[in-house]
Amino acid sequence: MRRASSINRPPTPDAEVDQEQELSLQEIINIKLIESGEKERLKELLRERLIECGWRDEMKAQCRAFTRKRGRNNVTVDDLVDVITPKGRASVPDSVKAELLQRIRSFLVSAAL
Template identity: 65%
Template sequence: MSKDYQLKASINQKLIEMGERERLKELLRAKLVESGWKDQLKAHCKDVVREKGLEHVTVEDLVTEVTPKGRALVPDNVKKELLQRIRAFLAQHTAL
């Protein structure tokens, strides 16, 4: 395993053990709804289905089509806030 992978796995494990991962996920959900991201992505999904036709779209196709747009639509301030919270968590729990 590479060092980066080991570090990421260690951080993820610590986030899970301390319950911080779930808190971060809830914060992300709330921020995405608040920013209108969810509505934008829902509209994009409807556009894709309308464009390709319901009978010609699988869930996998929809996920593949929508994922890049979904990631791009996440507001920068939401990304920054999550990153700050992760850094603060790591600063408090440096004994990884």
């Protein structure tokens, strides 16, 4: 007698092992950054640099201007995120990006990845 396979049946242990072995390079790097604590250090460095160069104040001003234009009661956080995120990403200074990239590269070399 043949058993019907079920879509809801959990995967076999072998399938789970295969999925774990197939992590992308980006996922592996992210795991190493988190385990070492380097990700938090990089985030803190980014915060400091963005404050130093005035980026944070610029983003605050853009949020205030958008809120004033639309009316305080007509703006949601999602509205702000949708409008400000592309501008914010595009306005991060190249020097900040370069510094972070260099720190990540140094980490990868020291972690032998």
